[in-house]
Amino acid sequence: MRTTMRVLSLLALLALLVPACGAPATEAPAEAPAEAPAEAPAEAPAEAEPIKLTIWWWGEQEAPGAQAWLDETLALYSEANPNVTFEAVLQSTDTLIPAFQSAAAAKEGPDIQYFWGGVWTIENAWTDAIIPVDDLIPAEEWDHYLNVFERQYDGKTWGVPWYLSGNPVVFNPELFTQAGLDPNAPPATWDELLVACDKLRAVDVIPIAGGVKDGWFGGWLFSILARQPHDSEKAFMEASVGQASYTEPKFTEWWGRLGELKDRGCWNEDIGSLDYQQGQDLFVTGKAAMLFGNDTFLAGWAQTMGWDKIGLMLTPQYSDGALADDYIVTAQGWGITSWSEHPQEAADFLVFMHTPDRVNAWFKATGVLPADDRLDTSLITQPQLQQVYEWDTTRGGPNLENFIPSMMDEQANFAGVQLLFAGDATPEELGQLTEDVNAKWREQNPDAAANFEKWIE
Amino acid sequence: MQYRKHEPWLYLAPALVMLLAVFGYPFVRLVILSLQRTQAGVPAFVGLTNYQLLFRDDVFLQAVRNNLKLLLTVPVTVGLALVLAVFLFERIMGWRLYRMTLFLPYLLPITAVGLVFSYIFQLSGVLNDLLEAIGAGVLAQDWLGSTTLALPTVMFVIIWKEVGFGVVLFLARLMSVEEELFDAARVDGANWWQLQRHVTIPQLATVIEFFTVISIITVLSWVFGYVFVMTGGGPGNATMVTELYVYLMGFRYNQMNMASAVSVLLLLVTGVFIFLELRLRERSDLGLTS
Numbered sequence: 001m002r003t004t005m006r007v008l009s010l011l012a013l014l015a016l017l018v019p020a021c022g023a024p025a026t027e028a029p030a031e032a033p034a035e036a037p038a039e040a041p042a043e044a045p046a047e048a049e050p051i052k053l054t055i056w057w058w059g060e061q062e063a064p065g066a067q068a069w070l071d072e073t074l075a076l077y078s079e080a081n082p083n084v085t086f087e088a089v090l091q092s093t094d095t096l097i098p099a100f101q102s103a104a105a106a107k108e109g110p111d112i113q114y115f116w117g118g119v120w121t122i123e124n125a126w127t128d129a130i131i132p133v134d135d136l137i138p139a140e141e142w143d144h145y146l147n148v149f150e151r152q153y154d155g156k157t158w159g160v161p162w163y164l165s166g167n168p169v170v171f172n173p174e175l176f177t178q179a180g181l182d183p184n185a186p187p188a189t190w191d192e193l194l195v196a197c198d199k200l201r202a203v204d205v206i207p208i209a210g211g212v213k214d215g216w217f218g219g220w221l222f223s224i225l226a227r228q229p230h231d232s233e234k235a236f237m238e239a240s241v242g243q244a245s246y247t248e249p250k251f252t253e254w255w256g257r258l259g260e261l262k263d264r265g266c267w268n269e270d271i272g273s274l275d276y277q278q279g280q281d282l283f284v285t286g287k288a289a290m291l292f293g294n295d296t297f298l299a300g301w302a303q304t305m306g307w308d309k310i311g312l313m314l315t316p317q318y319s320d321g322a323l324a325d326d327y328i329v330t331a332q333g334w335g336i337t338s339w340s341e342h343p344q345e346a347a348d349f350l351v352f353m354h355t356p357d358r359v360n361a362w363f364k365a366t367g368v369l370p371a372d373d374r375l376d377t378s379l380i381t382q383p384q385l386q387q388v389y390e391w392d393t394t395r396g397g398p399n400l401e402n403f404i405p406s407m408m409d410e411q412a413n414f415a416g417v418q419l420l421f422a423g424d425a426t427p428e429e430l431g432q433l434t435e436d437v438n439a440k441w442r443e444q445n446p447d448a449a450a451n452f453e454k455w456i457e
Numbered sequence: 458m459q460y461r462k463h464e465p466w467l468y469l470a471p472a473l474v475m476l477l478a479v480f481g482y483p484f485v486r487l488v489i490l491s492l493q494r495t496q497a498g499v500p501a502f503v504g505l506t507n508y509q510l511l512f513r514d515d516v517f518l519q520a521v522r523n524n525l526k527l528l529l530t531v532p533v534t535v536g537l538a539l540v541l542a543v544f545l546f547e548r549i550m551g552w553r554l555y556r557m558t559l560f561l562p563y564l565l566p567i568t569a570v571g572l573v574f575s576y577i578f579q580l581s582g583v584l585n586d587l588l589e590a591i592g593a594g595v596l597a598q599d600w601l602g603s604t605t606l607a608l609p610t611v612m613f614v615i616i617w618k619e620v621g622f623g624v625v626l627f628l629a630r631l632m633s634v635e636e637e638l639f640d641a642a643r644v645d646g647a648n649w650w651q652l653q654r655h656v657t658i659p660q661l662a663t664v665i666e667f668f669t670v671i672s673i674i675t676v677l678s679w680v681f682g683y684v685f686v687m688t689g690g691g692p693g694n695a696t697m698v699t700e701l702y703v704y705l706m707g708f709r710y711n712q713m714n715m716a717s718a719v720s721v722l723l724l725l726v727t728g729v730f731i732f733l734e735l736r737l738r739e740r741s742d743l744g745l746t747s
Contacts, residue, residue, distance in 0.1 A: 406710050
C-alpha cells in the first residue's frame, strides 16, 4: 500500500513538473524570430504551420476499394506536405446528409465534404454551408473534370467531381440465352422489353429485379424512366417551381409504363417488401435476368458472378425526347465548407486527387471511372467498362433526381412507386400526388423555390 | 433570517444553471426556430405560419393518425404483460426461464429487432414460408409491402418487444406483495378469478398506471427506430410517424423550421404524459410512505 502511494505521489509530481518544464521550451522559439536575421526564409514558418483537414465521405458505399485508395492518397499528400494531416470519416447512406446538416447548423465539422451532384450540392450553397471553388482551382484543371455542370449555380462552381456513377440496364447473357433471347441484341424498345419479360417468365426467371421498401429505388426509376419524353432536366425543374404541371401526360407517362411492367409480371413479386440492395442480390445470385443498376457496382458484382454474366444495355425506349437515349450519369464529388479555416489547402488536396497518378490509381483500386478525362484508358480492359466509358463520354445525360426538390423525390417518387407496386394508385393519381407535393414544397419553402427558379436560369 | 431563506437557492444554483443550459436553452431555441422561416437567406419571424402549414400537410396528418393508431398497442401490451405476469407469479414450471425469455426482447436493440422482423415478414420471408409449409399458404401476405398490413405488422413488433418490460415490472411488484393477502383471500373462499380481481390487480394498480403512461410515451415519441428500420415510413407513407416526419423535414428536405414546429408539438403532447407519469409516481410514493 505504502509503495503504491509512493508511486502515485511520484506520478503526481511528474505530472506537475512536465508542464512546468515544457512551458519555457515552447516559449523559447517565440523569441528566436526577433533575433533572427531579416533574410531568414520567410516561408519557413508558413510551411511549418500544422494544418489538419477533416474529410467526411461516403464513396466506399458504392465504390468498394475507395477506402484503400483514399488512405493511400492522404498518406502520399502528407508525405509531400508534412504539415498537412487528415481525419477522414466514412459516413453511411443514412448519416451522410443528416450529419452534414447538423454540422452546417453549427458551422463546425468537416473542411471537405462528400456530396452527390445537383441539388444535393447546390442546396448547401443556398444555406451558405459551402463556398464556390472556381478561384481556388486553376482554370486548366477544370478542363479535365467531367460533369461539372451539376455543381454550377449563379455563375459559380460549388464543388469538384470525383467519380462517375451511371445507370445502365444490366442483364445476364446466360439467362437471356436460356429464354431464347439474343444477348448480342438486347431489347432496345419498350415493346421488345415486354416481349423479353414474357420469354423470361416462361422459363421461370425473374425478368427484372428490384426492391422499393427503402424508397431509394423509386428515385432511380423516376430518373431512368420519366426522362424519355423530355429534352432537358429543366423541364422537371420548371414543373417543380410551378411553371408546368406534373399532371401533364408528358410527366405521367412513366407511371403508366412502370405499371405496364408490373402488370406484365416483369418484376419480382416481393419488390414491395425488399430493400434495393436485396432486390439487386436477386440479379447477382442469378435469379433475375435484368437490373436497373449502377455502373459503380459492376466490378464488385463481377467478383461474385463473373464478367461473362454481365451484359449492359441502355434503357429500352418508349418515347423520343432528347433524354430518351442518353446514358444517365452523375459525378459524385466534393465541396469545401464555409467554416473551413483552410479552403485553399482543401482545394489543393482536391486537385491532388485529380493528378493522373491518383486518377489511374482510383480506377485500379475500385474499377469505377473517375470524373477526369486524364484517365489512362488503356487501363480499362473489360469490354463492359469500355462500354460505360464510351457512354459516359459520348452520350452522358443528367440524373433527374439531382434536379428536383428532395421532398418530391421522397414523397412523390419513393412513396408513389411503393403505392404503384402495392396496387393502390393509378398513374393519374400519382401525377396528381407529384403535383401536390411540389405545391406543398413551394408553400412550405418559398426561399428554396425561388432558388430553384434562379437555378433554372 | 433573510440569508437563510435564500441559502438553499445558492446551493441549487450550479445545478439549475446546468439544467437551464442543457434543457432550457435547446427548448427555447427549438421554439424560436419553429416561429421562423428563412426568407432571402435570412431567418425571419413568421409567427405560427409553420404550424398552420403543418396542419395542411397530408403527410404530417397521416403521421399523427398513425401515432394515434399505434396507441392501440398500449392496452394490448399492458393486458398481455398482466396476464403473463400473473401466470409467471403462479410459479408454473420453468417460470424463471420464461421470465428471462420474455424480458430478452426488451434488451435487444430496436435496430436488430427491426432488421430480423423485416426478414421474417418479407413476402418471400420466413413467416410466409412457414405458412406455406403447414398448408396455410392462403394466409401468406405481403406484411410490409401492403399499405393496409404494414402498420399492424409494425404494431405487432412493438408489442413483442415492449411486453417483456411490463411483465418484469408487474412480477417485481407482485413478489413484494405480502403472501398473507393471497392466503387470506383463499381462506375466505376466493377462486382464481376473484383472487386476481380483488387482490392482484388492486395491488398492481400503480404499476399498471406507470407502465401504461410509459407505453403511451413510447408509441408517441419512441417508435422512430422500428419504423425507420422496418418500413422507412412506407409503403406510401402508410407507416409514417411524427418522429420520422421530423427527421425527414429536418435532414432530408432541409426544412429545420418546420421540423422544429413538429418537435414542439410532439414535446407538448409527450410533456402532458410525462407530467401525468410524475404525478402518478408522486401519488405512488405517498401511498408507500403513508
